[in-house]
Amino acid sequence: MYESLKAGHTTALEEAAWKCRLFDITREYWLVIMKDLIDSGYVSGLKYVEAKDMESVLETGTFAITGAGRQYLRENSTMNKVRETLGETFKIVLGGLVGML
Secondary structure (H helix, E strand, O other): OHHHHHOOOOOOHHHHOOOOOOOOOOHHHHHHHHHHHHHOOOEEEEEEEEEOOEEEEEEEEEEEEOHHHHHHHHHOHHHHHHHHHHOHHHHHHHHHHHHHO
16 A cells, blocks of 8 residues: 555555455455554554454545554564565565556
């Protein structure tokens, strides 16, 4: 989402959902990740809804990474290690993925 934002592309929820063009994970795992992102305030425009026999993520506005989400990416040591290890390749891969959307 951050790379999309920098490229001027608005990310649609289905572009970052399970089994999307960028990655293939189970719906259950995706729901856990999205709940964490929403609860932590790292994304906006979404609401996690849970009922007796159902879980879902609903769009309530424009789906986007928040300032807190961008700060987390800049400061998170694991992301920094990946970025440092891959160097320019990291930017090229992410830019290419955004271009696919």
